[in-house]
Amino acid sequence: MLLEVKDIATFYGASQALFGVNLAMEEGEVVALMGRNGMGKSTTIRSICNLTPAKSGSISFSGQKTAKMPAFRVARLGIGLVPEGRRCFRSLNVHENLVAAARPGRWTLEKVNALFPRLAERRHQASMTLSGGEQQMLAIGRALMTNPKLLILDEATEGLAPVIRQDIWAAIRTLKQDGLSILVVDKTLSELLPVADKCVILENGQSVWSGKPAEITEAVRDQYLGV
Numbered sequence: 001m002l003l004e005v006k007d008i009a010t011f012y013g014a015s016q017a018l019f020g021v022n023l024a025m026e027e028g029e030v031v032a033l034m035g036r037n038g039m040g041k042s043t044t045i046r047s048i049c050n051l052t053p054a055k056s057g058s059i060s061f062s063g064q065k066t067a068k069m070p071a072f073r074v075a076r077l078g079i080g081l082v083p084e085g086r087r088c089f090r091s092l093n094v095h096e097n098l099v100a101a102a103r104p105g106r107w108t109l110e111k112v113n114a115l116f117p118r119l120a121e122r123r124h125q126a127s128m129t130l131s132g133g134e135q136q137m138l139a140i141g142r143a144l145m146t147n148p149k150l151l152i153l154d155e156a157t158e159g160l161a162p163v164i165r166q167d168i169w170a171a172i173r174t175l176k177q178d179g180l181s182i183l184v185v186d187k188t189l190s191e192l193l194p195v196a197d198k199c200v201i202l203e204n205g206q207s208v209w210s211g212k213p214a215e216i217t218e219a220v221r222d223q224y225l226g227v
């Protein structure tokens with residue numbers, strides 16, 4: 001098992017956001033974390049990374065219990081996080097940003113540039129001046145340069161131009177074919193479901209359903225995913 005989240009409860013101050021989330025993923029799997037807005041997807045991700053640590057329950061990653069580990073140590077166990085929202089890049093150019101993240105492994109600058117040719121073309125451009133979609137590619141590229149065992153993508157395609165979204169989905173499919181384990185949150189089910197091996201649905205801070213994409217019936221959709 002690569003990642004095992006067991007019955008976690010997580011709070012923001014006094015306010016409880018997660019009330020029992022379970023999630024298990026094997027190496028090489030792509031798992032979609034689903035649910036309507038505010039149901040706890042980002043909080044689950046923050047808890048996995050110990051950015052907002054769970055108060056109870058347990059999380060193990062790559063065979064190690066992560067409770068009480070500082071977030072940077074969890075990251076070093078091999079989690080590459082691409083968080084939700086706009087990324088803040090330092091005044092480095094694209095190339096420098098990628099190289100700064102590098103750790104040894106199969107993901108090299110050449111491979112990242114091949115995955116995202118737009119980044120290669122803009123290698124000397126200051127990262128702050130990239131478009132939103134290019135910044136998202138850079139965020140994914142940086143995460144890959146750390147050679148993670150698990151890549152976590154939280155709404156990686158949200159708010160981007162359609163052509164860029166397609167490029168990012170194509171990259172995700174390539175990463176899956178390459179055998180990378182990916183935990184992904186995304187609202188575009190038509191792209192998400194074909195790439196997912198397994199889905200976990202959250203409702204009000206609890207995992208309420210899990211199964212294969214093909215097992216998501218109309219009833220499941222209406223109950224947990226409809227707007």
Ligand SMILES: Nc1ncnc2c1ncn2[C@@H]1O[C@H](COP(=O)(O)OP(=O)(O)OP(=O)(O)O)[C@@H](O)[C@H]1O
Nearest residue numbers: 012015016017035036037038039040041042043044
């Ligand atoms: N920093 C915070 N402080 C207090 N409450 C928060 C904070 N972040 C999230 N929450 C609350 O925790 C709950 C779960 O939010 P979370 O962002 O994890 O949901 P989500 O499923 O990722 O939703 P979205 O798709 O809208 O990002 C919500 O009730 C939200 O208001």
